Amino acid sequence: MLAKMNQTRAMHWLGRQLLNRSNPASYFDPLAEAINPMWVQAYTPARVERILVETHDTKTFVLRPASRWTGFRAGQHVNICVDIDGVRRQRTFSLSSSPLLWQNDGMITLTIKRLPGGLVTNWLHDHLEEGAVLGLTEAFGDFLMPAVPKPVLLIAGGSGITPILSLLETMAAEHFRAPVTLLYFVRTRDDVIAGEKLEALAARYSALSVQIICTHESDEPHYLNDADLDSVPGLKAREVYLCGPGGLMDLANELLYQRGLGEEQVHCTFFAPPVSASLDNETLGGQVSFAHAHLDVDSSGDATLLEIAEAAGLKPQYGCRMGICHQCSCRKTSGTVINRLTGKASGPGEESVQLCISVPRGPVTLEA
Amino acid sequence: MIQLDEQQLNELQKDLDAVRDEVLADLGERDARYIRKIVRLHRALEVGGRVMMPFGFIPPVFVAATATLGVAKILENMEIGHNVMHGQYDWMNDPTLNSQTYEWDTVCTSESWRRTHNYEHHTYTNIIGKDRDYGYAVLRLSDDEPWKPWHTLQFINYILLSVFFQWGVGLHELETEKLRRREISWREKLPFLKDFVRKGGRQAFKDYVFFPLLTLPVAPIVLAGNVGANLIRNLWASTVIFCGHFTQDAETFTERECEGESKGHWYLRQLTGSSNFTGGRWLHILSGHLSYQIEHHVFPDLPAHRYPEISERVQEICRKYGIHYNTGSFMSQYQTVLQRVLRYSLPERRSANPVNV
Numbered sequence: 001m002l003a004k005m006n007q008t009r010a011m012h013w014l015g016r017q018l019l020n021r022s023n024p025a026s027y028f029d030p031l032a033e034a035i036n037p038m039w040v041q042a043y044t045p046a047r048v049e050r051i052l053v054e055t056h057d058t059k060t061f062v063l064r065p066a067s068r069w070t071g072f073r074a075g076q077h078v079n080i081c082v083d084i085d086g087v088r089r090q091r092t093f094s095l096s097s098s099p100l101l102w103q104n105d106g107m108i109t110l111t112i113k114r115l116p117g118g119l120v121t122n123w124l125h126d127h128l129e130e131g132a133v134l135g136l137t138e139a140f141g142d143f144l145m146p147a148v149p150k151p152v153l154l155i156a157g158g159s160g161i162t163p164i165l166s167l168l169e170t171m172a173a174e175h176f177r178a179p180v181t182l183l184y185f186v187r188t189r190d191d192v193i194a195g196e197k198l199e200a201l202a203a204r205y206s207a208l209s210v211q212i213i214c215t216h217e218s219d220e221p222h223y224l225n226d227a228d229l230d231s232v233p234g235l236k237a238r239e240v241y242l243c244g245p246g247g248l249m250d251l252a253n254e255l256l257y258q259r260g261l262g263e264e265q266v267h268c269t270f271f272a273p274p275v276s277a278s279l280d281n282e283t284l285g286g287q288v289s290f291a292h293a294h295l296d297v298d299s300s301g302d303a304t305l306l307e308i309a310e311a312a313g314l315k316p317q318y319g320c321r322m323g324i325c326h327q328c329s330c331r332k333t334s335g336t337v338i339n340r341l342t343g344k345a346s347g348p349g350e351e352s353v354q355l356c357i358s359v360p361r362g363p364v365t366l367e368a
Numbered sequence: 369m370i371q372l373d374e375q376q377l378n379e380l381q382k383d384l385d386a387v388r389d390e391v392l393a394d395l396g397e398r399d400a401r402y403i404r405k406i407v408r409l410h411r412a413l414e415v416g417g418r419v420m421m422p423f424g425f426i427p428p429v430f431v432a433a434t435a436t437l438g439v440a441k442i443l444e445n446m447e448i449g450h451n452v453m454h455g456q457y458d459w460m461n462d463p464t465l466n467s468q469t470y471e472w473d474t475v476c477t478s479e480s481w482r483r484t485h486n487y488e489h490h491t492y493t494n495i496i497g498k499d500r501d502y503g504y505a506v507l508r509l510s511d512d513e514p515w516k517p518w519h520t521l522q523f524i525n526y527i528l529l530s531v532f533f534q535w536g537v538g539l540h541e542l543e544t545e546k547l548r549r550r551e552i553s554w555r556e557k558l559p560f561l562k563d564f565v566r567k568g569g570r571q572a573f574k575d576y577v578f579f580p581l582l583t584l585p586v587a588p589i590v591l592a593g594n595v596g597a598n599l600i601r602n603l604w605a606s607t608v609i610f611c612g613h614f615t616q617d618a619e620t621f622t623e624r625e626c627e628g629e630s631k632g633h634w635y636l637r638q639l640t641g642s643s644n645f646t647g648g649r650w651l652h653i654l655s656g657h658l659s660y661q662i663e664h665h666v667f668p669d670l671p672a673h674r675y676p677e678i679s680e681r682v683q684e685i686c687r688k689y690g691i692h693y694n695t696g697s698f699m700s701q702y703q704t705v706l707q708r709v710l711r712y713s714l715p716e717r718r719s720a721n722p723v724n725v
Contacts, residue, residue, distance in 0.1 A: 018574050020471040026464065030408040031415070042464065086400030088461040319487035322631065324668060326455030326467045327487050342392065351461045352468065 043081060043135035044069045049107060051130055054193045058113040058159060059125055060096065064106055065136050071102055072139030074170035075163045075241075077269070080110070081135035084123050090349045091120045094163035094243075094269070095139065096194075098170045111193060113159035119347070143269040145171060146239050149178040153232055155224065155252050157185045157244020160270055161193050164243060168198075172205035180208045181232050185224065185248060187216045224251050229259065236261060242268045284338065286362040290314060291333065293368065299360060304340060305330075306355035309368065316368055321356045328355040335364030369619050369640050370691055377632030383685045384635050384666055387678055391670050399671045400460055406447050406653070407465075413440035421593045422583040434593045438600030439654070444473045445605060446656025447672065453482055455669045474601075475538030475568045480560065484541050490668050494613060494641035495621045502613065502620065504529065504536065505545040508712045510620045515715040522713045533602035538568055604654070607702060612661035615643040616704035617694045638665035639686060643694035644679075645701040652676065662693065 015024030025041035032039035038047060046065040054060055072078070077094045096111035115121045128134070145167050146152065152171075156164045161184060171180060186192050192212060202210045211231070215222050229235055240261065242252050249268055256266055285300035288308050297312045306328055309316045319327030323341050329352050337346045337358040345361065346353060355366075372380065417437030424430035449472030451457070457465040464470075471478050484500065492498035496512040503509045507526060508519045529536050541560055546552045575594040580587040612618075619640045626637065642661040652659045653673075660675035663682055667675075686693040695701075 017570050018578065020473060020570070028411065029464070030404060031411045034408055083400065083460075085396040086398070086460055087396075319483075320491045325482075325486040325490055326453075326458065326669060327482055329455060329458060329466075329468045331468075342389070352458045352466055354455070354458075 037133040038066055040133075040135075043137065045133045046080075046108075046136045048128060048130050048132045048134070051128070054111060055113075055191055057125075057191075058111060058193050060109050060111045060194075061124070061128065062107055062109050063134075063136070065102075065108060067106065069136065070138055072099055072108070073144055074099055074166040075143035075145060075269075076139040076141040076166075077143075077163065078110075078139050079137040081137075082120065082123065082128070084119065084127075089120050089347060094141075094143075094166070096162040096165045098166055098173060100170070100173055111159070111162045111165070113193070141269060143167075143241065143243070143267055145176070149176050151178045151234055151238040152176075152180045152241065153235065153238040154180070154182045154241045155185075155244065155248070156182065157248040158187070158191065159193065160242075160244035160248075162243075163269060164241065165194055165197065167241065168201055168205075168208065172201055172208065176207065178207065179233070180205075181238075182208065182210045183224070183228055183232075184210065184212045185215055185244065186212065188214055189217070224248060224255065226255065229255060235259065238265070240266045242266065243270050245270070284359050284361055286335070286360045286364060288360055289363070289365040290368045291365060302340065302359045304356055305337065305353070305358045305360060305364070305366065308360070309355065309366075314368065316355055318356060323354055323357040326354060329353065330355050331367040332358075333365045333367055336361045337364060369621065369625075369636070370689075372632075372636060372689060374630070374632075376689060377630055377636065379632075380635055380685070380689055381630070381632035383688070384682075387681050387685075388667050388670065391667070391674050391678060395459055395671070399457070399673070400462075402673050403448070403452075403457055403460075403465065403671065406443060410440055410443045410448060413437070413443065416440075417597065418579060421579070421590050422586050424589040424593050425586060430589065430593060434596040435600070437593065437597035438604075441473055441597055441601040442604055442654055445601060446608070446658065447653055449473070449478075450656050450658075451672045453478055454486060456671045458669075473571075475534045475564075475571050476540070477538075477563050477567045480541045480563065481537075486668070490665065492626070493638055493665060494619065495623055495626050495637075497623055498626075500540065500543070504540065505543075506536075507709060509614050509708055510712065511716045512620055512622065515712075519713050523709055526709050530603055530606040531599065533606040534571070534598065535568070538564055608655045608658050610705045611645050611698070611701045612642055612658055612664075614705045614708050615694060615696075615701050616708060617692060618643045635666060636691070638662070639682075639691050639693075641665070643701060644696075645698040646695060647698050651698065659698075662695075 011024055012022045015022055015027070018024070019027040021027060023041065029040050029042050032041070038045045044066050046063040046069075048061055049064050050062040052060040052062065072095055075094075077092050079090050079092050081088055081090045083089075093110045093112060095108055097107070097109040102108050112121055112124055114125050143163050154164050154167070164182065168180070168182065182198070184192070184198070195212075198210050202208050213222060213228065232238070236259065240256060242249050249270060253266065253268075284302050285298075287296055287298050288305060289296045290309065290312070293314055295312055295314070297308060299308045303311075306316060306318055306321065316330065317327055319325035331350065332346070332353045333350050334348065336348050337353055338344065338361050339346070340357040340359055346358070413436050417433050417440055420429055420433035420436065424433050449470065452465050452470045453467050453472070455467035458467050467482070489499055489501040494502055496502060496510060503513070506529060507522050508515065542557055542564070543552060547554065547557070575598060576591060579594060580591040583590050621637055621641065626633070629637075639662060642665040644662050645659050647659060657672035657675045658664060660672070660679060663675035663679055664672065666682065683693050
């Protein structure tokens with residue numbers, strides 16, 4: 001281990017001396033990519049092996065990551081990066097397969113639903129083909145199954161089923177010895193993702209009971225209610241896992257809290273779609289977090305990030321203050337900004353922004 | 369400089385902004401593919417040059433290896449490094465092509481370059497006393513700077529600057545002229561000097577120690593080839609850059625006329641202070657498209673390979689406002705640069721026709 005670390009440190013030192021970069025392998029990426037995209041070192045490449053259609057708006061992508069990928073635990077997610085029209089886009093998705101598939105066959109799956117107006121999800125559906133290669137980060141997240149068997153309730157909404165599929169498969173394979181109940185909310189029968197897989201799981205894993213609830217098949221919409229929770233035996237003793245749209249998560253948290261379940265018992269995860277672009281002045285401004293300075297400040301109106309930083313007493317590097325010189329470019333880790341010159345909205349993910357012409361819209365986090 | 373009233377300047381700004389917006393709206397796959405292709409070519413040339421170099425005991429191989437490595441360095445400095453650091457490809461969100469993290473294959477640190485070039489030179493272009501790139505504090509290229517006897521021999525300075533160009537650029541931010549005038553102290557320059565030594569040391573170690581030692585039996589050949597490659601790059605970079613602002617018709621400005629200027633006035637200054645040269649596609653690529661210096665100065669953060677496409681539109685706008693679009697063949701433009709260096713080595717000649725500045 002130590003030898004390996006020393007080796008990487010020596011390589012990084014040599015990389016800086018010879019190639020002006022700390023990761024010498026990435027110097028050869030442009031050449032490697034031309035020969036075999038799976039040799040790229042800057043990220044973990046993953047080849048699309050198969051694409052399965054789950055529903056009218058959901059597909060499962062079966063990926064084979066390069067063998068150096070370090071794996072994951074059930075319930076975790078990864079960032080993927082794809083180049084769309086020349087722009088590298090990063091998005092987070094839950095892994096829908098069990099870690100066993102990775103350990104045995106070297107494959108993982110991502111189950112992805114189209115978001116209305118979503119750039120990346122729609123591109124993945126329309127343009128990603130079998131044989132293509134995309135980038136992967138290491139897995140992360142703490143939406144993990146209990147270390148020791150105890151009763152579990154899983155509440156999923158729509159595409160929120162994805163990390164839960166991974167959890168359930170793993171529990172079944174490991175013979176997790178405690179009652180497991182899944183309440184799965186979908187709009188209509190047609191929206192059920194991995195219905196056959198859930199049926200098969202319930203058939204071979206007797207501890208599991210699955211309830212699929214359609215919210216929009218009767219005159220009155222059926223959202224999560226007390227009756228649904230009453231149907232779960234021994235609810236108060238259960239570890240609860242929530243994954244779904246904001247409305248469902250809020251409702252579930254509220255109802256569970258009323259029933260006296262503690263915060264430490266309830267686990268949540270979900271990735272909300274980005275807000276669609278609008279130039280309405282009233283939506284501008286928001287909390288700006290400067291990660292390195294450990295500083296959060298509120299802003300309103302069309303103040304730029306540079307002005308906000310300076311008003312907060314920070315001294316970010318800047319030059320022309322009119323969008324020419326890029327001296328003030330800074331890494332944004334999350335949030336949406338509007339370009340003051342073009343009026344265009346940025347993506348919600350990680351990217352470089354020019355502080356002097358970027359106006360926050362909603363909360364923004366910067367590496368500054 | 370041609371005088372435009374406020375309304376004309378506003379209109380000029382609108383016209384140029386329209387060109388810029390059009391390109392920005394069209395950025396995408398094509399630009400990404402172009403720069404990645406150039407990066408791939410650079411890697412192939414550098415690897416090829418370094419692999420060939422130890423076989424340089426065969427004379428034609430020595431020439432080929434040196435030229436290949438020289439061209440690799442030129443591509444990396446001009447078409448990749450310079451342009452990436454301008455933020456031309458920041459929109460791609462590719463960490464290896466990011467203006468703030470890119471480090472290039474030359475003595476000058478990227479950080480120092482972004483301060484002295486992106487900010488000072490591109491903001492205060494050709495303003496005597498503010499744009500330190502104007503003559504690099506060693507050459508007198510305009511009568512706005514008073515003549516001193518040592519200017520007589522400035523042609524020698526010019527040759528030296530060209531030969532050691534990467535070291536000159538690396539030391540640019542030291543501001544020796546201000547140190548001499550005691551306006552700043554050495555102590556203030558300590559952090560800069562530290563960075564300079566680290567990066568300069570790294571560059572020298574790589575080309576003059578590591579690779580020669582790696583191929584010990586032929587170390588002198590590899591050393592000579594690497595020196596040659598750096599020299600090729602130095603001479604070419606210096607020549608291209610001198611053609612960008614020191615041609616006969618490139619105008620200079622005073623601090624007073626630029627005080628509190630509008631964006632339109634800034635545009636006008638970029639148009640009249642820069643000069644292009646014409647040539648084939650590869651001449652443009654090897655110059656990092658600084659052969660389109662005018663377009664570059666008007667739109668420093670648009671991907672440079674776009675400049676040839678928008679050049680006609682920029683010329684049209686220049687004609688509309690009666691602005692001189694300074695261009696000519698590479699040789700003719702370079703000739704006026706040499707004339708300028710020579711002419712201003714002598715004191716101002718009031719009676720004679722002054723150079724058109």
